[in-house]
Structures are given as C-alpha cells and as structure tokens.
Amino acid sequence: MTLLSLNIDWILLIEKLVLIAIVVFASLGIALYTTFGERKVAAILQDRPGPNRAGPFGLLQPLADGVKMFTKEDIIPNSANKWLFILGPGLAMTASLMSCAVIPWGGTIELFDRTISLQIADINIGILYIFAVVSLGVYGIMIGGWASNNKFSLMAALRGASQAISYELAMGLSLIAVLMLSGSLSLGDIVKQQQAGWWNIVYQPLGFLIFFICALAECNRTPFDLPEAENELNFGYHQEYSSMKLGFYLFAEYINMIMSSAVMASLYFGGYDIPFVNDAELQTHLGNWVALFQVGTLLIKIVFFIFLFMWIRWTIPRFRYDQLMNLGWKTMIPLALVNMLITGALVLLKMNNWHF
Amino acid sequence: MNITQILFWFLSVLALVSALMVLLSKNPVHSVLWLIVVFFAISGHYILLNAQFLAIVNLIVYAGAIMVLFLFVIMLMNLSADTEPQKNVWMKLAGTIAGGCFLISACNVIYNAQNVSKEIAAKTALLNQGNIGLIGNLGKVLFKDYVVPFEISSVLFLSAIVGAVVIGKKEKNKV
Numbered sequence: 001m002t003l004l005s006l007n008i009d010w011i012l013l014i015e016k017l018v019l020i021a022i023v024v025f026a027s028l029g030i031a032l033y034t035t036f037g038e039r040k041v042a043a044i045l046q047d048r049p050g051p052n053r054a055g056p057f058g059l060l061q062p063l064a065d066g067v068k069m070f071t072k073e074d075i076i077p078n079s080a081n082k083w084l085f086i087l088g089p090g091l092a093m094t095a096s097l098m099s100c101a102v103i104p105w106g107g108t109i110e111l112f113d114r115t116i117s118l119q120i121a122d123i124n125i126g127i128l129y130i131f132a133v134v135s136l137g138v139y140g141i142m143i144g145g146w147a148s149n150n151k152f153s154l155m156a157a158l159r160g161a162s163q164a165i166s167y168e169l170a171m172g173l174s175l176i177a178v179l180m181l182s183g184s185l186s187l188g189d190i191v192k193q194q195q196a197g198w199w200n201i202v203y204q205p206l207g208f209l210i211f212f213i214c215a216l217a218e219c220n221r222t223p224f225d226l227p228e229a230e231n232e233l234n235f236g237y238h239q240e241y242s243s244m245k246l247g248f249y250l251f252a253e254y255i256n257m258i259m260s261s262a263v264m265a266s267l268y269f270g271g272y273d274i275p276f277v278n279d280a281e282l283q284t285h286l287g288n289w290v291a292l293f294q295v296g297t298l299l300i301k302i303v304f305f306i307f308l309f310m311w312i313r314w315t316i317p318r319f320r321y322d323q324l325m326n327l328g329w330k331t332m333i334p335l336a337l338v339n340m341l342i343t344g345a346l347v348l349l350k351m352n353n354w355h356f
Numbered sequence: 357m358n359i360t361q362i363l364f365w366f367l368s369v370l371a372l373v374s375a376l377m378v379l380l381s382k383n384p385v386h387s388v389l390w391l392i393v394v395f396f397a398i399s400g401h402y403i404l405l406n407a408q409f410l411a412i413v414n415l416i417v418y419a420g421a422i423m424v425l426f427l428f429v430i431m432l433m434n435l436s437a438d439t440e441p442q443k444n445v446w447m448k449l450a451g452t453i454a455g456g457c458f459l460i461s462a463c464n465v466i467y468n469a470q471n472v473s474k475e476i477a478a479k480t481a482l483l484n485q486g487n488i489g490l491i492g493n494l495g496k497v498l499f500k501d502y503v504v505p506f507e508i509s510s511v512l513f514l515s516a517i518v519g520a521v522v523i524g525k526k527e528k529n530k531v
Binding site for chain 2: 009081084123124125128129131132135136138139142143146154157158161162165185
C-alpha cells in the first residue's frame, strides 16, 4: 500500500461538497436578505418607509451594505490580542454555519442514477450535534469580547456566555420531551415521523413555547439582547470591531436565526413536510419536483419564524439582567421539567395501552 | 490509504500538536483554546471508532460547558504570564517523575494487552464497524446492565447541584 493509492469514494465526497456549498451559500444569501427584511419589518411596525433608495423597493440595500462593510477601514486596536481578535468573528460565523449539516432540507432526489438525500449528514445523534454547535457559539462572543481588551466588551461577552449557558439547559429539557415522543435523535427520522402522523406541535405546545423562548435567548435577540445593551455597555461585545469583522458578528446572528428557525420547523412543524399532502404519493407522480416543493415548504416555515423573531424584536422591550436570569432558571427550567415529566408519563401510559 | 486512515493521522497529529501547545503557550487563554482543539480531535477519534454519542457528549460537556467556565475564570481574574505564580523546581521535578511513571505504566499495559491474547489484539480498533457506541445500544447497556451504578452517579450529581445551590444562597444572604 503506497501512500498515494487513495481509496476514497470520490463521487460521495463531491456530492457532499456540492451539497455543503449550496446550503452554505443559500444560508448566506438568505441571511443577506434577512437584514433587509429586518429593516423593512421595523419600518412597517414604526410606520415609516424603511430602506427604499438602492434599487427597486430598496432591494439592493443589502448589497450596498455589504460593499460598505468591505470597504471600510479595518481597525485592530493596539492593545487587543491580535490573533484572537481575528479568530472571534470567524468562530462566531463557523459555529452558526455548522448546524446546517444535520438539518434535513428536503426529501431525496434522483440524479445520475444516485439517490441523493438533501440532508448533508443524517447522523443518528443529529439533535445532540446541534446542541454541541450551539454551545460552541459562545466562544465567538467570549473570545471576541476578551480579545478586544475593553471592559465593556468583556462584560458583554460574559453576559452573553452566561445567558447562553442558562438557556441551553431549558432548551435541552424541552427537547427531551420531543425525543421521548419520537424515540430517535436523528432529525431526519423525527421529520419522517411527523410526515406520517401529526406534527409535534400538537403534542408539545408548551415544549415548543419553551424552545422558542430559549432560541430567542440563544440568538441574542430582543428581549434577550443584553450582550448588546447599548445604554449599559456602549455597544456590546463587538464594540472594538469595524469593517467586515463587525459584519461577521452581525451576520452570524442572522444565520443563527435561520438555523434555529430551521431546527424549530424540523422539530415541531414537520420540517419539509408539505401540509395536507401525502408526500410519498406525490413523489410517484412528480419525481424530483417534490423535493423542490419540500425545500420551498421548509423555507416558507423558516421565513415565518424569522418574521416572528423580528416582530418580537420590534415590539417587546429588553429585559433587565436579573429578570432574564430569573426567567431562565426559575420559570423556564421548572416548566420544561414539568413538561418532560408529563410527556414521559403519557408515553408510558400509551405503551401500556392506557392502563395504569 | 483510505479516508479513515487519512483522518486518523490528521486527528492524531492535531491532538498531539495542540496538546503540546496547551503546555507551551504562555497565555492561559491560549492554553484553554488549544485544549478545546484537543477535545475536538479526540471527538474526531471517537467518531472514527463509531462512538458517536461519546464524541458529541465530549464536545457538549467538555468543549461546550467546562471550557467555557475555564475561560470565564481566566478572563475574569485576568491571568497572564506575568502574574502566574512560579512553582519551585522540586515541585516541577516531582510532577515530571510522577507523570513519567504513569506514562510508562500506561504504555506497558497497552503493549502487554496486545501480547496477552489474539482475542484482545483483534479488538483494539473497531474502526467504523463497532456499534456499541451508538446511542441506542449504549442506553440499553446503561439502563439494563449498569442501572445501579448509573443511578448512584446521578445521585452524586444531584448532591453536587444541591451543594452549589446552598453555596449560592449563602452569599446572597451576606449581601
């Protein structure tokens, strides 16, 4: 066996690389227009026109913003830890993009005699993987805040990290209820089960509410955007950042929103399942087009959740920090525990044919 | 050389280099970050052994939670190379000898295990095929064969949680 006789399934590798490239660039593109959507939604809620200068209806505004970000002067403060200062935004971006690997974006398509699943990796611990990635998202904030060598940035970073850790617990507990229902940790399986029966939101309304609130907190969105509370912390953990590094931090937040919307849609709202339609039967008639419709369905669900995020952001004011911690530890976790216990009891009863 | 071997060598080199960097970097924050890289490399090894659950739990618990707490403490105390207390030479020497002894005995055990019987030698690497590490099997083993130790360890964790709450309460009353 020589060193160069590589025994690799090149076609599989290429297939996955193409899939990864498509998903990553699609999420970047959607995130680009989410920033535009955010400004438009804010404008509508505040009864003003919003961005409308660049292109028709202001549609080229995100591109103009991007060009502005790229061409601004990139400043690294003298007292900052240079490498970590650069690493911070990169980590934030990487962590938010990593979760796209296990989300089932659609069913399967047949191309060149191959059945290609529109899920990059259907690992049997998909939801735990997302959990791991979420907990890694903290590092982008912490490293950026610390490396800036600025007291306000550090305070904001610590806030962000402790908030993320606190709400991760309730998030995990509300997930356990879903996992008990589905009996699988693979997101692909969870979606397939919902295709066959009811969506999980029917069984888990409280669990979904808890998950949604925790997702808001994990994405640092209002009313949980304490790390960016400008009246207390000047600007937050990205105060010293400029140019595209700042852009990366802001962008990572939008990608986080997209990914958490996708996870919520997959866990509670049937994922790529087209409502009121038998997808498997449709596939026999339409073939590959069904997968396209499924991706479209998932995208519609994602857009709906993103709109919900924005709606909440421009409606509800920010919490105080102690209120945030109290809500996380004293309300969310007990509620999630109760939800888990009730679900567990009902699952056991059902297995026992409703006899005690 | 198939893809598993390439990954194995890549991850091994990554783990060893970053483990060295944990020791060699002057800045404690850099050390912590290198340690996170080590955890990633080890998780990669677990995945190669098809122990996906172990791999991801390693990431969630160690890289995601414990290392964040490490970073918290180091950042808040603002530790740096200048303020780090220098241990005396004898302590360093004793530490080196103790660590070396452990390394030798560990190597010895692993080396002998290969010689003891062919059965064990064949079991040293279940690349890509063992399924004991998959979550379903692991759960069954934990809740059937090892249910008592499992529950006892969970009681241990519960007592740790209660202890943490008690300590937290005390400080609140003082203020």
